[in-house]
Amino acid sequence: MNYIEIVGFTAAILTTAAFLPQVYKTWKTRDVSALSLPMLIMFITGITLWLVYGLYIHSPSMVVANAITIGSSIVLIYFKIKYSKK
Amino acid sequence: MNYIEIVGFTAAILTTAAFLPQVYKTWKTRDVSALSLPMLIMFITGITLWLVYGLYIHSPSMVVANAITIGSSIVLIYFKIKYSKK
Numbered sequence: 495m496n497y498i499e500i501v502g503f504t505a506a507i508l509t510t511a512a513f514l515p516q517v518y519k520t521w522k523t524r525d526v527s528a529l530s531l532p533m534l535i536m537f538i539t540g541i542t543l544w545l546v547y548g549l550y551i552h553s554p555s556m557v558v559a560n561a562i563t564i565g566s567s568i569v570l571i572y573f574k575i576k577y578s579k580k
Numbered sequence: 581m582n583y584i585e586i587v588g589f590t591a592a593i594l595t596t597a598a599f600l601p602q603v604y605k606t607w608k609t610r611d612v613s614a615l616s617l618p619m620l621i622m623f624i625t626g627i628t629l630w631l632v633y634g635l636y637i638h639s640p641s642m643v644v645a646n647a648i649t650i651g652s653s654i655v656l657i658y659f660k661i662k663y664s665k666k
Contacts, residue, residue, distance in 0.1 A: 498633060498636045498637065501632055501633050501636070502629070502630075502633045505626045505627070505630040505632075505633060507626070508626025509623060509627060509630065511622060512620075512622045512623035512626060515616065515619055528605075528614065530601065533601055534598075536597060536598045537594065537598035540590075540592075540593070540595035540597075540598060541591070541595060543590055543591030543594065544591040546587055547587050547588045547591060547641070550587070551584065551637065551639070553637070
């Protein structure tokens with residue numbers, strides 16, 4: 495692994511780790527009022543395109559980071575739909 | 581501009597646009613209780629490393645996306661510090 499992939503993986507760990515407390519907080523509180531479904535869909539579409547980009551440029555760190563973030567976003571969308579119901 | 585940069589720029593627009601409502605909401609409500617300063621610092625460090633990565637691999641879309649997100653994160657950190665004061 496070359497130096498730039500170490501930079502990429504460090505970036506991946508930091509940005510995905512910063513996202514996880516949101517998932518945990520939503521799961522614990524079941525408060526989805528602050529989450530907007532259109533925003534989440536926009537975000538997951540963007541992240542999916544970053545994954546495509548990472549695959550195309552053969553960037554392991556981008557692929558791993560975006561795959562984890564897609565997973566987290568799917569969980570948030572699931573919570574949003576589930577807990578928004580009366 | 582090649583096709584993959586179009587994918588990258590579309591991804592950049594979607595992911596940064598999904599981030600901006602958070603900045604706007606925080607500015608309007610001045611409610612920073614949901615924001616964690618360590619998390620914000622972790623996030624901005626990660627995004628800065630993604631910017632370094634984007635510069636290294638000569639990816640215009642990654643550089644633009646991460647530069648905008650760094651700007652938004654600095655604004656959020658500023659709000660967090662300013663509005664956390666009694």
